[in-house]
Amino acid sequence: xxxxxxxxxxxxxxxxxxxxxxxxxxxxxxxxxxxxxxxxxxxxxxxxxxxxxxxxxxxxxxxxxxxxxxxxxxxxxxxxxxxxxxxxxxxxxxxxxxxxxxxxxxxxxxxxxxxxxxxxxxxxxxxx
Numbered sequence: 001x002x003x004x005x006x007x008x009x010x011x012x013x014x015x016x017x018x019x020x021x022x023x024x025x026x027x028x029x030x031x032x033x034x035x036x037x038x039x040x041x042x043x044x045x046x047x048x049x050x051x052x053x054x055x056x057x058x059x060x061x062x063x064x065x066x067x068x069x070x071x072x073x074x075x076x077x078x079x080x081x082x083x084x085x086x087x088x089x090x091x092x093x094x095x096x097x098x099x100x101x102x103x104x105x106x107x108x109x110x111x112x113x114x115x116x117x118x119x120x121x122x123x124x125x126x127x128x
Contacts, residue, residue, distance in 0.1 A: 004053040011114070012046045015106040019043075026099075037089050037096035041103020044085045048078050049107045 019042035026035030055074040082104055089095035 004056065008050055008053050011107055011110050012049060014114070015042055015046060015110045018110065019103060019106055031096075033094055033096040034099040036094055037085075037099030038103040038106075040088060040095055041085045041100040042106040043103075044082060045104050045107045048081055048104075051078055051081070 019039050023035035023039040023042075026032070026038065051074070055070070058070050058074070085095075085100045085104060086097065089097040089100040
């Protein structure tokens, strides 16, 4: 469980830092709704990622029918959670809808970027 928390801390902090810097960049340039939408979506993406790690033990060591029930409920709950920033960005003009959607995928972007960076540095090390 500790390794899950370390992984969550690593990727969540990177995603939040990136969203804050990019979001403030948009805010400074006069695109405040875009920056706010990106940060809003990223916060809910982080919450979703944390819930994935916290509910993982609930799916282990249970019967097949119970595991399926828990999995479906947690997925449904997480999907409902991810609709919140979309609804907020539709309802309030202070948040840009497209930026909120991009923010929802910020954890995935950070995971892919970390993996790609690791592959590139590994390949570079082998060549030298």
